[in-house]
Amino acid sequence: xxxxxxxxxxxxxxxxxxxxxxxxxxxxxxxxxxxxxxxxxxxxxxxxxxxxxxxxxxxxxxxxxxxxxxxxxxxxxxxxxxxxxxxxxxxxxxxxxxxxxxxxxxxxxxxxxxxxxxxxxxxxxxxxxxxxxxxxxxxxxxxxxxxxxxxxxxxxxxxxxxxxxxxxxxxxxxxxxxxxxxxxxxxxxxxxxxxxxxxxxxxxxxxxxxxxxxxxxxxxxxxxxxxxxxxxxxxxxxxxxxxxxxxxxxxxxxxxxxxxxxxxxxxxxxxxxx
Amino acid sequence: xxxxxxxxxxxxxxxxxxxxxxxxxxxxxxxxxxxxxxxxxxxxxxxxxxxxxxxxxxxxxxxxxxxxxxxxxxxxxxxxxxxxxxxxxxxxxxxxxxxxxxxxxxxxxxxxxxxxxxxxxxxxxxxxxxxxxxxxxxxxxxxxxxxxxxxxxxxxxxxxxxxxxxxxxxxxxxxxxxxxxxxxxxxxxxxxxxxxxxxxxxxxxxxxxxxxxxxxxxxxxxxxxxxxxxxxxxxxxxxxxxxxxxxxxxxxxxxxxxxxxxxxxxxxxxxxxxxxxxxxxxxxxxxxxxxxxxxxxxxxxxxxxxxxxxxxxx
Amino acid sequence: xxxxxxxxxxxxxxxxxxxxxxxxxxxxxxxxxxxxxxxxxxxxxxxxxxxxxxxxxxxxxxxxxxxxxxxxxxxxxxxxxxxxxxxxxxxxxxxxxxxxxxxxxxxxxxxxxxxxxxxxxxxxxxxxxxxxxxxxxxxxxxxxxxxxxxxxxxxxxxxxxxxxxxxxxxxxxxxxxxxxxxxxxxxxxxxxxxxxxxxxxxxxxxxxxxxxxxxxxxxxxxxxxxxxxxxxxxxxxxxxxxxxxxxxxxxxxx
Numbered sequence: 001x002x003x004x005x006x007x008x009x010x011x012x013x014x015x016x017x018x019x020x021x022x023x024x025x026x027x028x029x030x031x032x033x034x035x036x037x038x039x040x041x042x043x044x045x046x047x048x049x050x051x052x053x054x055x056x057x058x059x060x061x062x063x064x065x066x067x068x069x070x071x072x073x074x075x076x077x078x079x080x081x082x083x084x085x086x087x088x089x090x091x092x093x094x095x096x097x098x099x100x101x102x103x104x105x106x107x108x109x110x111x112x113x114x115x116x117x118x119x120x121x122x123x124x125x126x127x128x129x130x131x132x133x134x135x136x137x138x139x140x141x142x143x144x145x146x147x148x149x150x151x152x153x154x155x156x157x158x159x160x161x162x163x164x165x166x167x168x169x170x171x172x173x174x175x176x177x178x179x180x181x182x183x184x185x186x187x188x189x190x191x192x193x194x195x196x197x198x199x200x201x202x203x204x205x206x207x208x209x210x211x212x213x214x215x216x217x218x219x220x221x222x223x224x225x226x227x228x229x230x231x232x233x234x235x236x237x238x239x240x241x242x243x244x245x246x247x248x249x250x251x252x253x254x255x256x257x258x259x260x261x262x263x264x265x266x267x268x269x270x271x272x273x274x
Numbered sequence: 275x276x277x278x279x280x281x282x283x284x285x286x287x288x289x290x291x292x293x294x295x296x297x298x299x300x301x302x303x304x305x306x307x308x309x310x311x312x313x314x315x316x317x318x319x320x321x322x323x324x325x326x327x328x329x330x331x332x333x334x335x336x337x338x339x340x341x342x343x344x345x346x347x348x349x350x351x352x353x354x355x356x357x358x359x360x361x362x363x364x365x366x367x368x369x370x371x372x373x374x375x376x377x378x379x380x381x382x383x384x385x386x387x388x389x390x391x392x393x394x395x396x397x398x399x400x401x402x403x404x405x406x407x408x409x410x411x412x413x414x415x416x417x418x419x420x421x422x423x424x425x426x427x428x429x430x431x432x433x434x435x436x437x438x439x440x441x442x443x444x445x446x447x448x449x450x451x452x453x454x455x456x457x458x459x460x461x462x463x464x465x466x467x468x469x470x471x472x473x474x475x476x477x478x479x480x481x482x483x484x485x486x487x488x489x490x491x492x493x494x495x496x497x498x499x500x501x502x503x504x505x506x507x508x509x510x511x512x513x514x515x516x517x518x519x520x521x522x523x524x525x526x527x528x529x530x531x532x533x534x535x536x537x538x539x540x541x542x543x544x545x546x547x548x549x550x551x552x553x554x555x556x557x558x559x560x561x562x563x564x565x566x567x568x569x570x571x572x573x574x575x576x577x578x579x580x581x582x583x584x585x586x587x588x
Numbered sequence: 589x590x591x592x593x594x595x596x597x598x599x600x601x602x603x604x605x606x607x608x609x610x611x612x613x614x615x616x617x618x619x620x621x622x623x624x625x626x627x628x629x630x631x632x633x634x635x636x637x638x639x640x641x642x643x644x645x646x647x648x649x650x651x652x653x654x655x656x657x658x659x660x661x662x663x664x665x666x667x668x669x670x671x672x673x674x675x676x677x678x679x680x681x682x683x684x685x686x687x688x689x690x691x692x693x694x695x696x697x698x699x700x701x702x703x704x705x706x707x708x709x710x711x712x713x714x715x716x717x718x719x720x721x722x723x724x725x726x727x728x729x730x731x732x733x734x735x736x737x738x739x740x741x742x743x744x745x746x747x748x749x750x751x752x753x754x755x756x757x758x759x760x761x762x763x764x765x766x767x768x769x770x771x772x773x774x775x776x777x778x779x780x781x782x783x784x785x786x787x788x789x790x791x792x793x794x795x796x797x798x799x800x801x802x803x804x805x806x807x808x809x810x811x812x813x814x815x816x817x818x819x820x821x822x823x824x825x826x827x828x829x830x831x832x833x834x835x836x837x838x839x840x841x842x
Contacts, residue, residue: 114567177284177288235395
């Protein structure tokens with residue numbers, strides 16, 4: 001009986017799996033550790049309330065980037081939600097519609113495209129016609145990233161809503177559109193919100209498509225038709241700059257960003273459960 | 275409002291709005307392809323499609339644009355990162371699904387999901403300030419000094435030990451795709467019915483034998499399509515790579531030295547592009563990247579459909 | 589212990605967390621007989637069955653107390669290897685569990701491959717023998733290398749039986765093996781059981797009293813995790829000693 005050899009192999013593979021897991025977890029743990037330890041020192045009052053200092057000077061903060069992130073991301077989520085939820089409704093509530101196979105393929109493929117390409121598209125379609133960079137063009141780029149996520153989650157959630165709800169509504173004499181709007185969508189609200197949050201978390205961390213759309217702007221602005229800064233963008237610019245104080249602030253931005261995304265993900269999970 | 279109007283017209287109107295907005299999604303996807311193709315047309319027309327893709331020189335000053343160097347950089351970093359990431363990612367997924375339970379399982383799974391959601395720029399930042407010095411001082415310099423003393427023939431392959439370059443970019447890229455690949459592999463492993471495991475245990479199998487002969491074969495379609503999706507992500511990964519690879523389009527690349535990928539080239543040069551041809555060449559690089567990403571994604575979808583078996587398909 | 593007792597539990601209890609699924613059951617399993625475990629659903633008969641080849645080891649929240657003797661040796665002794673026990677005590681589940689990535693032949697010899705059997709001829713002989721025992725040979729002999737998931741439900745279940753038999757277990761545990769099958773397949777498997785007991789000791793859980801009466805030599809009646817009555821099948825069904833057994837077999841509950 002070669003049972004001993006079989007057990008040896010069992011233990012050996014178990015050891016390898018444990019080692020492989022450690023190889024993954026240790027560096028990833030160190031990333032979180034560094035982001036927290038280096039970032040926490042940079043998060044002070046000035047960081048949240050001041051515009052950046054001129055290059056090379058100490059101090060200054062991230063106010064324009066924080067405001068910019070909020071505006072660009074919210075706008076992007078709004079654009080993506082309108083199209084994404086509608087597409088999800090079409091896929092789930094009109095399953096025989098001829099557009100659906102195309103729509104499903106398109107949203108699956110879009111989900112796998114590199115984010116930077118969305119930036120190129122927004123540059124050509126928004127920045128070039130407008131003649132200048134803008135927060136809005138950044139929102140368009142991010143919306144292209146968010147849409148497939150929203151389509152998928154909306155479709156999935158709506159399909160989980162029991163058909164009885166629709167039937168009950170139709171039996172009351174409500175037209176189909178009232179049933180969808182007043183019965184089905186509210187029943188699916190938790191799941192749809194989850195999808196929106198996941199999309200937001202995904203888009204909020206992107207810098208690549210914003211480099212040549214939102215572009216960045218050291219001055220505080222609330223106008224999305226002007227160039228705007230966002231946290232990931234500022235983080236990138238500061239990280240590759242030669243100034244130590246900017247490096248410090250980049251860690252702060254990283255912590256703020258990571259925390260925001262963690263919270264969003266956490267809330268998304270909670271919304272999914274309820 | 276008469277009732278029939280409310281019913282019929284409302285339904286028609288609602289359906290029309292929904293279809294119109296959904297068409298917007300389809301139009302956006304078509305726009306991506308069209309914009310990149312037409313945006314890159316000038317470059318393709320100037321150098322020919324294959325002349326552009328296989329052109330070995332990228333020189334903005336002389337107006338000479340060939341996409342081969344960044345294409346090669348993309349393929350090298352992605353393939354290397356994927357091979358580095360594959361076994362650790364599978365291990366982690368196996369650890370979560372097969373080797374742990376309760377609190378530990380939830381914690382590790384949550385941590386992995388968290389790291390999969392961490393933005394690329396954060397990995398890049400960590401790469402610049404933590405990984406690069408580490409790689410430079412403890413990997414590249416010792417190797418370089420050893421090669422200088424014992425095998426000078428290796429030096430042109432190794433390249434300058436600055437820490438910024440192919441090696442660091444690949445390592446961070448591997449770290450970034452591990453959580454993603456691991457989460458996908460975990461999803462696939464979790465779909466394996468417990469009855470399959472029990473049936474193998476009942477034949478007198480050890481845990482590893484159950485994993486090797488039942489669990490992994492059952493989940494292979496999901497695992498492999500996850501691998502391909504992770505590859506797709508690596509191909510298009512931009513920020514962390516841009517921050518670490520050194521952004522040089524000059525061939526030949528060296529192991530330690532600077533290089534570039536298609537995504538990093540676009541991120542790095544786009545705002546500096548002065549003339550139309552340069553801009554068009556960068557968009558053309560985007561089009562090539564799009565084609566590669568499309569093919570990889572379609573392969574992943576195809577694998578999932580083709581390799582799924584009986585119960586997986588339902 | 590009587591000469592012909594193959595397996596025996598002594599004061600066996602199984603806990604799910606704090607909840608006891610089986611309480612203090614002592615039951616002999618006689619050699620080359622069919623022992624049927626009957627009782628209403630949730631009575632602990634399946635839980636009891638799974639304790640007989642240490643399947644509960646796979647679930648960390650389940651705890652087993654008491655003894656399970658196999659040829660006089662307690663299978664829960666710290667020195668005993670569950671892998672070896674499961675090889676000696678095979679199991680067939682409620683639903684057929686063909687391995688979808690393996691063909692019919694590989695499914696049957698999966699257990700032998702684990703044991704390291706590589707000889708092609710030996711594997712072929714074992715597969716043929718097991719498939720014949722499971723009364724499946726004639727139906728599949730021409731398509732041994734086709735996927736097992738292409739078989740019908742009844743065939744899949746007989747394949748699962750053949751797979752369990754291929755490793756030549758001493759005891760075969762069956763957990764409601766016909767509950768997911770049509771009457772014809774059920775009949776085929778019941779016929780098979782009577783022939784199998786020439787070689788193997790069988791413990792079968794069934795929710796179908798007629799089935800227990802038809803195929804088994806001895807019957808154990810479980811209720812709320814306890815063994816209420818155990819005896820020869822004719823006796824249990826014609827002359828039950830416990831009023832609760834009588835109530836159950838006459839259909840007054842469950």
